[in-house]
Amino acid sequence: MHRSPNRLPLDPPVRSWARLRGVLLGAAFVVASLAFGQSPGAPLTYEDAVRLADQSPGVQRAELALAQAEARASAAAAPVDVTLSGGFDQRFGRTDLPGGGSEDSSGGDVVPIRVAARFAGTAAGSGADQLARARAGLEAARDELAAARRTARIETVRAFQEAARAGRAADLAGQEAALAARETAAARERRRAGAASDLDVREAELALARAEQSLRAAERKHRLALRALRTQLGADVPAPRGPLPDPPPLPPREEAVAPAERPDLRAAARDVDAAERDANAAVRDALPVASLNVAFASGSDARNLRVGASLDSAEFTPTLEASFDPDDGLQGLGPGASSRSFEIGVQLEVPLSPAVPSALSAARLGERQARAREASARDQAALAVDRAYAAAEDALEGAELAARSAELARLSAELVASRRDAGSASEADARRSQLEAQRAELDAARARDEARLAVFRLLDALAVAPERLE
Numbered sequence: 001m002h003r004s005p006n007r008l009p010l011d012p013p014v015r016s017w018a019r020l021r022g023v024l025l026g027a028a029f030v031v032a033s034l035a036f037g038q039s040p041g042a043p044l045t046y047e048d049a050v051r052l053a054d055q056s057p058g059v060q061r062a063e064l065a066l067a068q069a070e071a072r073a074s075a076a077a078a079p080v081d082v083t084l085s086g087g088f089d090q091r092f093g094r095t096d097l098p099g100g101g102s103e104d105s106s107g108g109d110v111v112p113i114r115v116a117a118r119f120a121g122t123a124a125g126s127g128a129d130q131l132a133r134a135r136a137g138l139e140a141a142r143d144e145l146a147a148a149r150r151t152a153r154i155e156t157v158r159a160f161q162e163a164a165r166a167g168r169a170a171d172l173a174g175q176e177a178a179l180a181a182r183e184t185a186a187a188r189e190r191r192r193a194g195a196a197s198d199l200d201v202r203e204a205e206l207a208l209a210r211a212e213q214s215l216r217a218a219e220r221k222h223r224l225a226l227r228a229l230r231t232q233l234g235a236d237v238p239a240p241r242g243p244l245p246d247p248p249p250l251p252p253r254e255e256a257v258a259p260a261e262r263p264d265l266r267a268a269a270r271d272v273d274a275a276e277r278d279a280n281a282a283v284r285d286a287l288p289v290a291s292l293n294v295a296f297a298s299g300s301d302a303r304n305l306r307v308g309a310s311l312d313s314a315e316f317t318p319t320l321e322a323s324f325d326p327d328d329g330l331q332g333l334g335p336g337a338s339s340r341s342f343e344i345g346v347q348l349e350v351p352l353s354p355a356v357p358s359a360l361s362a363a364r365l366g367e368r369q370a371r372a373r374e375a376s377a378r379d380q381a382a383l384a385v386d387r388a389y390a391a392a393e394d395a396l397e398g399a400e401l402a403a404r405s406a407e408l409a410r411l412s413a414e415l416v417a418s419r420r421d422a423g424s425a426s427e428a429d430a431r432r433s434q435l436e437a438q439r440a441e442l443d444a445a446r447a448r449d450e451a452r453l454a455v456f457r458l459l460d461a462l463a464v465a466p467e468r469l470e
Contacts, residue, residue: 042243046160050234050470053156054149057234062141062148067295069134069141075470076134081118087111112191112325118317125284125316136270143263149466152232157469159232161449163225164240166218168442172435173211173218179206179431180211186428208335242447245470247396251462256389261463265381268374275370282363285358289314289349300338301329304374379462388458395447395454401448402440409440 053059084241088110095105120127187204211385230237250256258265295308307322330339419425456469 001032003048019286031407033034043239044160044229045241046157046238046244049155049160049229049240051154052235053152053235055234056152056156056157056232058148059145059152060234060466062145066138066141066145066437069138071136073131073134073138077120077130079120081120083116083118084114084348085111086113088237091403110325110327112323114321114323114337116322117320119319125314126281127315127317129281131275132277134348136273143266146466147263147460149459150469153466153469154460155232156227156229157227157456158449158453159229160240161244161446163222163229164242164244165240165442165446165449166222167224167241168220168445170215170222170462172438172442173215175438176435177208177211177215179435180208181430183428184208195394244452245448246458247399247448248455248468248470250389250392250396250458253256253389256385256458256462258378258461259463262381262461263463268370268377272370272374275367277363279367281358286316286360288351291347291349293343293345293347295343296341297330297343298338298340299325299330299333301333301335302327304328304330313409323454351435376386385458385461388454388461392451392454392458395451399447399451400445404439406440406444409437413437 057448072114088108091106093105094102096102120131184204184207187196187201190199191198226239229240260269274410289312290311291310293308293310295306297304297306299305303324305322305324305328307320309318309320311318333339353470413430415437417423417430420427420430459468
C-alpha cells in the first residue's frame with residue numbers, strides 16, 4: 001500500500017472518528033455473533049471441540065454401522081434355528097354316487113404340526129463361512145469406527161483452527177480499515193493545509209476502499225469457517241477461541257512404520273481370508289457329498305408321529321424334524337391297528353460337471369490375486385507413512401521459521417515505536433508496523449496449525465488410538 005511521506009500527527013477529530021468506527025465494528029461483530037447463536041462470553045475452547053468431535057455425525061454413522069454389524073454377527077452365531085408350522089384345511093363339496101344320489105364330502109383336516117431345528121455348523125460348510133463373513137464385517141465396522149473417530153478429530157481441529165484464525169484475521173482487517181480511514185482523513189486535512197495533493201488523497205481513498213473490501217472478505221471467510229465448524233460437529237456451537245496447544249511431537253523415525261492395525265491392511269487380510277473361504281468352498285463343492293438320514297415313525301389308523309434327523313458332509317449342519325398329525329393315521333393300517341418303525345439311510349452324491357475344474361482354478365486364482373493385493377497394500381501403506389512423516393517434518397520446520405519471522409516483526413514494531421517516541425516516525429507508522437507484527441504472529445499461528453494437522457495425519461497413518469489425537 002502506498003504511504004505518503006511526512007504524515008501529520010492525527011488530530012483529535014480523526015481520533016474521535018476512529019474510536020467511533022472501532023465501536024461500530026465491535027457492535028457489528030457482536031450482532032454477527034448473536035445471529036450465529038454464539039455467546040460472546042462463552043467461546044468454544046479447543047478441548048470442547050475435541051470432545052464434541054467424538055459425537056459428530058460421521059462418528060454417529062460409524063457407531064450405527066457397528067451396531068448393525070454386531071446384530072448380524074449375533075444372528076449368524078445363533079446356535080439353532082427353530083421353525084414351527086401347522087394349520088387347518090377345510091373342504092367343501094358333494095360326491096355323486098353310482099346308483100344316483102349324492103352325499104356330502106365336506107370335512108376338515110389338521111395340517112401336521114411340524115417342528116424343525118437346524119443347528120449351526122461352526123466347524124465347516126456354508127454355515128461356518130456365513131459366520132466368518134459376519135465376524136469379518138464386525139471387524140471392519142470396528143476399524144471404520146476407529147478411523148471415523150480419528151478423521152472426526154482431524155477435521156474438527158482443522159475447522160476449529162480455521163474458524164479461530166479467520167476471526168483473528170477479521171479483527172486485524174478491521175484495525176487495518178480503521179487505520180486506513182485515519183490516514184485518509186489525515187490526507188484530506190493535509191490537502192486543506194496545502195501539504196498534500198489531490199493525488200495523495202485519491203491514493204489514500206483507494207487504500208481505504210481496498211482495506212474495507214479486505215474487511216468484508218475477511219468477515220465472509222469468518223462466517224463460512226464458523227458454518228464449516230458447526231457442520232462438522234453437527235451442533236450450533238459458539239465461536240472458537242484460543243489458546244491452542246503446541247503441535248504434538250513426532251514419534252521416533254524407527255517407530256514410524258505401517259502397522260498391521262491400519263484399516264487398509266486389515267481389510268486386505270480379510271480379503272485374503274475371504275478368498276481362501278471361496279477356494280475351500282469350491283473344493284467342497286467338487287467333492288462327493290455323503291448324507292446320513294435317520295427317522296422314527298409311530299402311529300395308528302387315526303394319528304401318526306414322525307421324528308427324523310439328517311446330516312451331510314457338505315454343510316455339516318445337523319437338522320432335526322418332528323411332525324405330528326392328530327387326525328390322519330398311517331396308510332395301510334386297519335381299524336385299531338398301530339405301527340412303529342425305525343429307518344436309517346446313507347446317500348452318496350458325486351458331482352460330474354465339466355465346469356468343476358474351471359471353478360477350482362478360478363477360486364485359486366482369486367486367492368492369489370487377494371494375496372497380491374495384500375502385498376501391494378503393505379507397500380502403499382509404507383509409502384503413505386513415509387509421506388506423512390515427511391509432511392510433518394516440513395510443517396514443523398515451517399512453523400519454526402514462521403515463529404522466527406514473527407519475532408523479527410515484533411522487534412521491528414518495537415523499533416518503530418521507539419522511533420515514534422523519539423519523533424523520527426509517525427503514529428501511523430508505528431500502528432502499521434504493529435499490525436504487520438500481528439499479521440506475522442497470525443501467520444506463525446497458522447503455521448503451527450498446519451504442523452499440528454500434519455502430525456495428526458501421521459498418527460492417523462500409524463492407526464494410533466483416536467484419543468492420542470488431542
